[in-house]
Amino acid sequence: MTLVFTPRPGSAPLTSMVAAQAxxxxxxxxxxxxxxxxxxxxxxxxxxxxxxxDGLLDLGPGRRIDVLTPGxxxxxxxxxxxxxxxxxxxxxxxxxxxxxLGATPLPRSALLAGKVGAVLIVEAFQxxxxxxxxxxxxxxxRGGVQALLSVVGLVLAxxxxxxGLALLxxxxxxxxxxxxAANLVHLLLLAGGGVIVPFxxxxxxxxxxxxxxxxxxxxxxxxxxLDGAAVGLGHxxxxxxxxxxxxxxxxxTFRWE
Numbered sequence: 126m127t128l129v130f131t132p133r134p135g136s137a138p139l140t141s142m143v144a145a146q147a148x149x150x151x152x153x154x155x156x157x158x159x160x161x162x163x164x165x166x167x168x169x170x171x172x173x174x175x176x177x178x179d180g181l182l183d184l185g186p187g188r189r190i191d192v193l194t195p196g197x198x199x200x201x202x203x204x205x206x207x208x209x210x211x212x213x214x215x216x217x218x219x220x221x222x223x224x225x226l227g228a229t230p231l232p233r234s235a236l237l238a239g240k241v242g243a244v245l246i247v248e249a250f251q252x253x254x255x256x257x258x259x260x261x262x263x264x265x266x267r268g269g270v271q272a273l274l275s276v277v278g279l280v281l282a283x284x285x286x287x288x289g290l291a292l293l294x295x296x297x298x299x300x301x302x303x304x305x306a307a308n309l310v311h312l313l314l315l316a317g318g319g320v321i322v323p324f325x326x327x328x329x330x331x332x333x334x335x336x337x338x339x340x341x342x343x344x345x346x347x348x349x350x351l352d353g354a355a356v357g358l359g360h361x362x363x364x365x366x367x368x369x370x371x372x373x374x375x376x377x378t379f380r381w382e
Contacts, residue, residue, distance in 0.1 A: 142231055146239025151246040154209060164204040165251055169258060171321065172197045176262050185323050187352075191266075194259040195347035196321040201251045202280055203320065203340055206244050206287030208311045214240070214295035215303030224382040234376055241288045248284065267353035275356040276347060282364035283343040289371030290339070296379030314340045323348065339367045 175182055176190055184192045217223050256264075266272060295303050314320060317331075319341035324332050335341040336359075346360035 142235045143238045143242060146231065146235060147242030147246065150240050150243030153213065154205075154243060154247050164201065164209050164247070165254070168197050168200050168204065168251070168255060171200065172255060172258060173262070175321070182322065183326055184321075185326050188263075188265070190259060190262050190264045191352070192323060192348065193321065194255070194264045194266075195351050196323075196344050197255055197259070198252055198276075198280075198347055199283070199340060199344035200315065200320050201255060202248060202283045202343060203287060203311065203314060205248055205251065206284045207291045208307050209291075210240055210244060210288050211291035211295045211307040212304050214292060215298065215300040215307075218295065218380070218382060219300035221382065236379075237289065237292055237372060237375060240292065241285055244284055244288055245281070248280065252280070266351045268350055272350045272353065275350040278356065279343060279346045279350070279360070279364070282361060282368060283339060286339045286364050286367035286371060289368055289375050292375040292379060293371050296375055314338065318344075320344050337363060339364055342367075 172193060175184075175193055179189060214223070268275070291307070294306060298306060317327075317335070318338050319327070319335045321344075324335055324341065324345060327335060336345070342360040342363040346357055346364075349360070350356050
């Protein structure tokens with residue numbers, strides 16, 4: 126019996142490319158100690174520190190840990206999905222890694238999808254750890270299975286929006302500029318994006334603007350569903366709008382070198 130070898134040249138299926146890219150990106154994120162500090166240690170310190178420092182920050186009515194935890198979960202998504210991805214991608218461009226990826230059949234959309242997949246893998250571990258610590262501090266989430274499903278949906282939408290914004294920044298700016306800009310945006314959103322402090326603690330004049338920010342939509346959405354309310358369609362719509370705009374612009378403007 127004669128075996129005939131028939132070559133089938135061509136690129137791998139898109140799903141296989143995305144899965145391979147996601148695995149590689151996840152390994153790179155987990156190996157980067159500085160990014161893990163930003164994305165994991167700092168949220169834990171914020172959660173524990175602000176819970177213990179009662180009176181340091183006005184979080185409004187309700188149990189402090191119940192108000193604080195959803196904001197810290199949103200902070201994890203911001204740190205990992207936006208800041209870490211923007212900085213790492215910026216230096217990947219600087220060192221020529223993305224130039225080599227650009228010579229492969231990997232399309233820009235697959236790069237975006239792979240980075241989202243990697244961030245979701247890392248976030249799953251981070252959010253689980255933060256939730257466990259919060260439960261140990263007395264957190265009492267409400268809503269049961271429906272709330273859990275709503276949280277998953279909000280995290281997916283928020284992650285897609287933040288990764289899209291990260292790639293838009295890292296794909297157009299120089300690496301050093303991306304490093305400074307990503308950290309600056311991170312601090313500004315942490316302080317004034319409705320992440321930790323609920324909207325009603327801010328002046329009424331700035332609340333409409335904050336509601337349109339992806340951080341505000343994610344944090345307030347998480348607070349609502351973990352307090353037993355139904356997921357707000359407005360929060361989801363804002364996150365999806367940021368996702369579509371950021372991903373579209375990133376796919377069109379991203380430079381491999």
